[in-house]
Amino acid sequence: MAKIVVDPITRIEGHLRIEAELSDGKIADAWASGTMFRGIEKILQGRDPRDAWFWTQRFCGVCTTVHSIASIRAVEDALKIKIPPNAQLIRNIIIGIQNTQDHVIHFYHLHALDWVDITSGLKADPVKTAQLAASISDWPNNSATYFKGVQDKIKAFVASGRLGPFANAYWGHPAYRLPPEANLMATAHYLEALEWQKDVIKIHAILGSKNPHPQTFLVGGMSIPIDPDSQNALNADKLMEIRRLLKKSQDFVEKVYVPDLLAVASFYKDWAAIGAGVGNYMCYSEFPDANGKPWLPGGAILNRDITRVVAIDQKKITEHVDHSWYEDAGGKGLHPFDGETKPNYTGPKPPYEHLDTDKKYSWVKAPRYEEKAMEVGPLSRVLVAYVSGHPETKAVVDMVLKKLDVGPAALFSTLGRTGARGIDCLLIARQTTKWLDELIGNISKGDYRIHSGELWDPATWPAEANGYGWHEAPRGGLGHWIKIKDQKILNYQAVVPSTWNASPRDAKGQRGPYEAALVGTPIADASKPLEILRTIHSFDPCLACAVH
Amino acid sequence: MPNQPKFKRYVWQLPVRWCHWTNALSIVVLCVTGFFIGTPISFGGSPSDFTMGWIRFFHFTAAYAFTVSLASRVLWSLIGNEFSGWRAFFPFFSAKGRDKMLKMLRYYLFLDREVPETIGHNPLATTAYLALFFLYMVMIATGFALYAQHAPHGVMHAALGFMYTLFSNQGMRLTHHLSMWFIVGFAINHIYSAWLMDIKEHGGEISSMFSGYKFTVKKED
Amino acid sequence: MGKKRADAARGRQAEDLEERHYSVGELLKERGVSRRSFLKFCSTVTAALALPASLAPSVARALDQVQRPPLVWLEFQGCTGDSEALLRSANPTVGEIVLDILSVDYHETIMAAAGHQAEAALDKTIADNKGKYFCVIEGSIPMKDGGVYGCVGGKSHLERARQVCGSAAATIAIGTCASYGGIAAASPNPTGAVGVKEAVPGATVINLPGCPCNADNLTATIVHYLVFGKIPALDGHGRPLFAYGKRIHDNCERRPHFDAGQYVEHWGDDGHRGGFCLYKMGCKGPATFHNCPTQRYNGKTSWPVAAGHPCAGCSEPSFWDTMSPMYRRLPNVPGFGIEHSADMIGLGLAAGTAGAFAVHGALNALRKDKEPANRDENKEG
């Protein structure tokens, strides 16, 4: 059988290659390969554990805060450091806006063009577009003049004959199904979201100097000082600016993102039966309060059994390299504390046409929980919370299912994954303001603490310490494991959301979630595999994260 | 030889002594201020204070004094008397020099009881001075390269900027910082030896660096 | 297999869309961008370029005349942080850059096409615009083992870099990875990662380091080229002087506290809250050339020191190795563990010397030497 190859998979982070076998217009089998390796886990060895967050942050510039969070949590766990409540709340706000912004960028700029045909929007009637928009949301930018303006802009752009990043796409593909007005509306919001994201992410700049790669984390707390009477610290002015931006963030999610998502989804309901994946979903829990109690619950759902959530234990995580370009660890998976990163490329010499998918074929390792492949991400987060009876989640999920007129089983799909991201985004966008309120409450009580410094000096540390840090990143459950010896990093291993999802096969030949989700996907035109993009993009891949 | 009366002899010309004490003083200032630059204490009471500012100012002033003094000494080694000449700093190139070095070393290591006598520099010391001279060069090169960074468009940076392409910025700082400790180490050694030889040689070692006169048995041994 | 089809698709597009050549100014007008906001953009860029405000009209004139020049953006061993920085750019915004100012013909993170259609778009731009397009590179290039540590479309990063940079008008290495190898090149550099200039020595490369690069510096560099028709003046590390010509420490708003002798001693202490100097917390501002304090990030909102964290020196070559550990001012002394700072070693050395001579002195007092004769103060030799 001839394999089709999609490389590069664009509109993702990093370098992902998909090879797939077709049969009867459907994907019979698929392989996901991460094609870039840096070896940062290795580079970290021997360095100061307090610096690790700054290094691991560079795993990825898209989910730019998440590795910092997981890293400082791992070191704090190893050294048993408890951080002050304000630091916890500031971290929650940073995580919250990271999730919100990342999801919106994903939907509009990385995923939308799989469903939205920009060129069809040129034929739309701006008046009808305005009516459509008004029927789903009371967003102020809903006038016919506004949509006409956007349409003119795109027309002029197309007329210039230079399509730039929009050239050579699958425009006009039969799988595009939106009416011209919906296409124009989504295109307008594509541009609006670009403006919006750069504004709301200024919260990271206020709390942490810049984005991407905010510079504000510390083992033991945060480095942004709090003092209402200082111009060099978090003061009323800055807190109010954060509040304004959070409001802006929440408004856009409520009035643009979620309505657009539901509108688009209603045209693609057949995708609620495509792209299910491995059927196991895992979430680590997130947003601890001052006592460490998480707002979003953790756990796992196995075999699509939504009657119960299974408790999880970090000891049961292993990573396999049977199909990954690393030295074999004796055919068995290693727990991250004992994990190794010893590159050993055995693939074809570049330039190459095909990978040898029977052997090793990816730089991504294959993480397994109790030897099972697990899907992580917004869908897992939402499922675990929904089944656990998390009240806020339950309300939103039920609303969405009702609006689309589908049952919970629809969530196990490409569309479900894309929908769950919107739900996740909405929940977090709403909650983030509450952490800000709590922070302001603390400050008005005179609590300015941002850092616990007792164990800052490495001389105060035990000779050896091990710890791990878990975090729910936009793309799902992230874990960092650290072994410290003589004040230095002895071993550092990260098992990242996209490592779980982009995982190649393991020793038993079990597919990873991308691979499993592709099997069965219909392909209308093998030379324009738009459908592959839809399912793969529904995971929001990040390959720099996955391999690191 | 022993019990023969000694003669007073003019050894250290004025420029040698002048340079020596300028160097010594500026190095003390450079070490103290340099150490503070490296590990400052929060002395400042208000932002309008200038604690670090003044300390850096003294460091740079001393740096210039030191550099000029060193340059003068190098010049003098070409035109001054035989004791200050540059040849004295390479004793290991002559058989006699090597022999004297060995004697000195044996004395220091308690292997020999006879105190070697020298009119000019003692050859073991000059070897140390040569190493010290190298340290001086390192300090001046790294110091001025660091100094030039405040004006990257200036002449000094144009002349020394190449060092940044060769070494990292921080490597240069670390070298400058660490070398201070080597100089401190030398100074301890040096002052001790001067004191020791002053007692042992009966040649007026220390006072010679003030007066220029040493006491010796004959013209040259 | 798909090559023919892709060509056909391209043919159709070309038929549909009659080629017209617009200048940036005209395009903006057509797109409903007012002259006033165009001029505002020009003066912002003029400021970013550290040019006198009086030059803003000539920036506008130059942009009025140039056609959207093609730009291809290749990511290699990177983290996409620099692409994300581009998405956050404020003046001009990424929307303006993509739609109005440049023709961004290839950028894997944002482009609609995928797979071989994406590769075809790249090939076309290179073939049609030899010597005229810009190339931006993000991420380092792995040189070890035949470049197997980074491939796209089955081709190694090195091969692509040679192909694309070779015939570009200029290549911009964006971020510290592309400029100098960055994090992947940190010791022990498992993949043999290097910067663009080292991988493709013949190419005209402008380095815009920073982790990530400040997008303002990218747009200013491009505008500089469009306005003056040549690349900006570079320093010894290949960085434009307009953005990397001064030390952070010499432009830092906390400098008065440095000079005064007021330092943050502990996180969250009075000095930290009061904006004191972060020197003792490990700030590398005194060793780093970058315009962070003046240009700032995210629409001039802030920069690391303003948020109470020391500068990590992210725009300097091999800063990952030379500027770490992050919370110590000086690097570790090679060969000693991280618990040994330079001063501890130095103090040890000095104390050791002093100790040795104290012992020597004591032994001397005990021994009986053959000392030379006493002096006669009156005889001259």
Ligand code: HEM
């Ligand atoms: C014996 C000679 C010298 C000694 C012992 C000395 C010592 C030091 C020390 C310990 C530091 C602190 C380094 C750090 O931790 O970052 C320093 C800094 C410095 N020294 Fe020197 N130094 C000497 C000569 C010079 C000379 C000749 C110059 C030339 C101008 C110079 C210029 C500087 C500069 C510019 C700095 C950095 C100041 C700053 O960052 O504010 N030094 N010196």
Ligand code: HEM
């Ligand atoms: C109490 C302080 C000091 C005393 C009593 C002292 C004494 C002397 C004496 C007696 C000599 C001539 C001996 C010979 O060359 O064999 C000499 C030379 C020298 N001393 Fe010192 N010294 C002092 C401090 C320093 C310091 C702090 C330094 C530098 C770190 C220094 C560097 C030198 C050098 C380089 C020479 C060779 C002089 C030349 O040929 O120009 N001295 N010193």
Ligand code: NFV
């Ligand atoms: N996968 C992944 Fe990340 C996320 N979210 C990190 O942990 O994207 Ni860059």
Ligand code: SF4
């Ligand atoms: S320079 Fe920094 S931001 Fe840019 S790719 Fe490298 S690690 Fe990422």
Ligand code: SF4
């Ligand atoms: S905070 Fe850093 S850059 Fe600013 S004055 Fe202090 S040492 Fe210099």
Ligand code: F3S
């Ligand atoms: S860390 Fe980088 S962003 Fe600027 S302040 Fe320092 S150069």
Ligand SMILES: [Mg+2]
């Ligand atoms: Mg890993």
